[in-house]
Amino acid sequence: MRNNRRLRWAAIPIAATLAVVLAGCTQAQLNGFLPGFEEGESPVTNNTSMVSGLWVTSWIVLLVVGVITWGLTIWAVIVYRRRKGQTGLPVQLRYNMPIEIFYTIVPLILVLGFFAFTARDQTAIETPYAEPDVKINVVAKQWAWDFNYVDEDVYSPGIQGQYDDSSNDGSGGLVESELPTLYLPVGKKIEISLNARDVIHSFWVIDFLYKKDMFPGKTNYMYVTPEREGTYKGKCAELCGEYHSAMLFNVKVVSEAEYESHIQDLRDAGFEGQLGAEYDRNTNLPGTKAPVTEEGE
Structure with missing residues (x-):
């Protein structure tokens, strides 16, 4: 019975994510609700799609991280809550090396990734024209x-x-x-x-x-x-x-x-x-x- 309850709680964020993905997006939504994008119209400049792509991709990555973090937090609150008849403190755990390595390495990878893509796009935007019109x-x-x-x-x-x-x-x-x-x-x-x-x-x-x-x-x-x-x-x-x-x-x-x-x-x-x-x-x-x-x- 307890496993069934856990599955139900895990299914809620998964179902919500699928609903958002499958709902279909307008042009404005695909570009993060930024100005300069209208249905059926080309981008305003040669740089706007690049800026929009960096913005939207960053938010997608951060949303995935947020969903995982919120899901684990809610899961821990529900699964390890104090139940009727329980007294005293639960078993205390510490020094879980795999988890500590995980939450150190993953944020570092994200920061390096954001920096790399930002530097790439900024270099492209800031490169002078050899012969401006x-x-x-x-x-x-x-x-x-x-x-x-x-x-x-x-x-x-x-x-x-x-x-x-x-x-x-x-x-x-x-x-x-x-x-x-x-x-x-x-x-x-x-x-x-x-x-x-x-x-x-x-x-x-x-x-x-x-x-x-x-x-x-x-x-x-x-x-x-x-x-x-x-x-x-x-x-x-x-x-x-x-x-x-x-x-x-x-x-x-x-x-x-x-x-x-x-x-x-x-x-x-x-x-x-x-x-x-x-x-x-x-x-x-x-x-x-x-x-x-x-x-x-």
Whole structure:
């Protein structure tokens, strides 16, 4: 009778696991409910599937470990519970060498495995393009973004997100049309250099599933190939001051013709050249001379 009860308790987690596996998954579920994946649509960039695969595989492994751990814990609680009429402490066991080796070696293997796969994918994502099709320079500032289109020698100056004051109750949100917008051509290899004018910021396009910190005096890089046209939301992912939450932007992945049209619009508006370090707020970085008057020169 006791063996039958044990079998019933063991069957519960097994049945639950089978039910989840056999239920079938949507595209969102297969990719761990991460943004950037819609039914019937291609991934947003060449890197999103890689990031999603690493995320989902890690959770599957951890779920298996969790189910085994929970199952053994519940099994021990039920099987070795105090029964009616029992008194005193049960027989105490210690120094089970096989079990101690098991719970030392298995976590070590898991950690090494997570590290190896993470290092592999990170190396692939961070490898520079030998010949990028488009070079973009993104400059963060409190609390907006400047976008330099390097090859075309034009720029798009950004202003801080503006709130809609037309509502009398003060509930107006940010005006979407006022947010800085970065245009990228679909299917092209993009090299994005990242700089900050004042404090630490972080460039995060949510659906790209990747972000990169931006430090004053240092240039970081991102390498990405957008694979699906659309408008994607971006934000600063590093607390950078009072209006950090309003430091938003959009990324528009468009056809090459529309990209060229946008470049021409910037040129027609007089935004030729590049917005460089002369607008940085910091004056105490290495190599920066203190401001002097003409007499002092």
